[in-house]
Amino acid sequence: MIEALHEAGDTLTEILWSFVDDVTVQNSWSTLTDLPASTDVSKAMSLRLRHLGFRFLGPTTCYATMQAAGLVNDHVVTCPRWRELGGVTRRSRAVRSEP
DSSP states (O other): OHHHHHHTTOOHHHHHHHTTTTSOEEOOOSSGGGSOSOOHHHHHHHHHHHHTTOOSOOHHHHHHHHHHTTSEEOOOTTSHHHHHTTOOOSOOOOOOSOO
């Protein structure tokens, strides 16, 4: 599949980052229970990757991939890494796709 992507002029990296417009989403979660298991974006990513032939990639797995790859900053605001990774202390809305 990866070779087919390259032959088509795409890379997996480009496809994944296209879902966040090539910029890390800076969320502002107060507690760990605020973190979603999946979002509308991870659902769309799952559909796209399945269309490309990938398997076993549901929305939750895609969201976990987004977290691990740095597409989203999901550290809680009290974690020192949140600020180090670009979190801001101004009043910012968390980017949420689900209520």
